[in-house]
Amino acid sequence: MTDVDAADAADSAGDSPLPPDLDLDAVREALIEWYEADHRPFPWRQTDDAYEIHVSEVMSQQTQLDRVVSAWEDFRERWPTVEDLADADRSDVVAFWTDHSLGYNNRAKYLHEAAGQVVDDYGGEYPETPDELEELMGVGPYTANAVASFAFNTGNAVVDTNVERVTYRAFDVPDDDDAFEAGAQELMPEGKSRVWNNAIMELGGVACGKKPRCDEASCPWREWCHAYQTGDFTAPDVPTQPSFEGSRRQFRGRIVRLLGEHDEMDLDTLGHRIRVDYTPDGEHGQEWLRGLLSDLADDGLVQIKERKEQTTARLQ
DNA sequence: GTCCCGAACA
DNA sequence: TGTTCGGGAC
Numbered sequence: 001m002t003d004v005d006a007a008d009a010a011d012s013a014g015d016s017p018l019p020p021d022l023d024l025d026a027v028r029e030a031l032i033e034w035y036e037a038d039h040r041p042f043p044w045r046q047t048d049d050a051y052e053i054h055v056s057e058v059m060s061q062q063t064q065l066d067r068v069v070s071a072w073e074d075f076r077e078r079w080p081t082v083e084d085l086a087d088a089d090r091s092d093v094v095a096f097w098t099d100h101s102l103g104y105n106n107r108a109k110y111l112h113e114a115a116g117q118v119v120d121d122y123g124g125e126y127p128e129t130p131d132e133l134e135e136l137m138g139v140g141p142y143t144a145n146a147v148a149s150f151a152f153n154t155g156n157a158v159v160d161t162n163v164e165r166v167t168y169r170a171f172d173v174p175d176d177d178d179a180f181e182a183g184a185q186e187l188m189p190e191g192k193s194r195v196w197n198n199a200i201m202e203l204g205g206v207a208c209g210k211k212p213r214c215d216e217a218s219c220p221w222r223e224w225c226h227a228y229q230t231g232d233f234t235a236p237d238v239p240t241q242p243s244f245e246g247s248r249r250q251f252r253g254r255i256v257r258l259l260g261e262h263d264e265m266d267l268d269t270l271g272h273r274i275r276v277d278y279t280p281d282g283e284h285g286q287e288w289l290r291g292l293l294s295d296l297a298d299d300g301l302v303q304i305k306e307r308k309e310q311t312t313a314r315l316q
Numbered sequence: 317g318t319c320c321c322g323a324a325c326a
Numbered sequence: 327t328g329t330t331c332g333g334g335a336c
Contacts, residue, residue: 061322067334103332106324140323160321201321210319243317244333253332299331 017179018171018186027224028189028196034220035199040065040206044072045198050126050151051082051118057146058111058138059102065205071100083124085115091315094301095260098253105256109300110138128152149193157184158197162204165235169208169227175236210235251275252292256301256315264305264314 018024039045042065044056055075059068078096079085085093090112097108114136118126126147127133133144142160149155157163164180167173173183188196207217212233214222222228244250254274259265271278271289280286293313296302303316 057321060320062320062331063333064320064335067320098332101333103334104322106331107322110323138323142322146321158321161319162321197321205321238319240318242330247332249330249332256332 016186017167017173017176017183022171022224024187027187027221030220031199031203032189032192032195034218035195035202039198039202043069044150048151050147051085051115052076053147053151054114054126054136054139054143055111057143057150058107061107061143062104063102067101071102074100081124082115082118082126085112086119088112090300091260094256094315098257098260103253105253105301106299107138113137114139126151128154130155145193146197149197153191153194155193155197157181157188157193158201159184160201160204161236161238162201162208166200166204166208168236169212169233170221170225172226248292252296255292255296255313259302259313259315264312267311267313270313 042056044053047053052072056068056072059072059075075096079088079093090109093112094105094108097103097105102108117136118124121135127135128148128151130141130144130148133139133147134141136144139147142158145155145158147155149158159180163184164173164175167180167183167187168175171183173179184200187200203219203221207213207219212227213219214225214228219225219228227233251274255270258270258273265273267286267289268278268280271280271285274289275284278284278289290311293302293304297304297316300316303314305312305314
């Protein structure tokens with residue numbers, strides 16, 4: 001490739017979404033210094049074991065970190081190694097998940113599945129690159145980069161809602177997936193994904209949340225921050241979620257919780273215990289319940305047993 | 317009501 | 327590209 005071609009390629013990939021006069025070295029140094037001076041002492045920040053990191057990342061995907069701490073410690077005690085998890089019963093992992101109110105039971109299944117992949121496909125040793133990690137069940141671009149970064153320091157820049165909000169506010173990066181990706185990658189100092197990704201997410205969590213706390217948290221980027229200068233702290237739109245109360249997700253959760261407590265349950269018994277207005281022939285009756293159970297079975301979470309006069313369900 | 321260190325599936 | 331997946335804390 002000639003120099004001209006290389007320049008064209010850079011052009012077609014789009015210009016840097018960051019301000020052209022931004023002092024990258026100063027910005028990087030300021031954030032890392034701020035992070036290393038003080039940050040929340042989450043226990044998974046004390047380890048570089050890929051399995052332990054993986055567990056913490058899956059738990060953290062949509063759950064507040066403060067709620068993850070005790071669950072992570074219990075999980076680690078119960079299944080200390082990836083081999084232990086691979087050998088566990090799926091139903092035990094799912095029951096653990098609901099016991100600790102972690103939500104999204106599919107993630108328990110994915111984690112268990114991924115543990116089997118690590119043992120079977122990689123001899124029990126986690127692969128070290130984001131691309132290989134993404135082959136694991138339930139591991140997408142975010143989690144792959146997180147595990148690669150925190151376990152091996154071999155990741156690319158993580159792009160999550162925190163990073164998007166921070167770069168949008170501080171450097172006026174346009175609200176666009178490609179721009180966030182490019183901007184985040186350009187900001188990250190080469191070969192420092194472990195400290196960098198921790199630091200920028202800490203910034204988003206502590207100083208630059210929905211409600212900004214620039215001065216209280218001594219934000220290290222105030223001198224460069226576009227939002228700090230203009231007072232405009234709007235953030236990229238995050239898709240608003242449908243209400244949980246009365247949703248099918250709520251009833252799925254109740255079903256899995258009950259089955260984790262009772263081993264095996266009759267259809268109508270289950271129905272009466274997940275909603276007070278359950279009547280076998282009513283609007284929310286057997287037909288409705290069978291639909292939920294059928295989907296849970298398709299998800300690999302629940303097992304349905306059809307007998308002569310009775311239908312029962314249990315965790316799979 | 318809103319948010320929280322996403323990913324799979326259609 | 328849109329939809330689905332839990333539940334606690336605020």
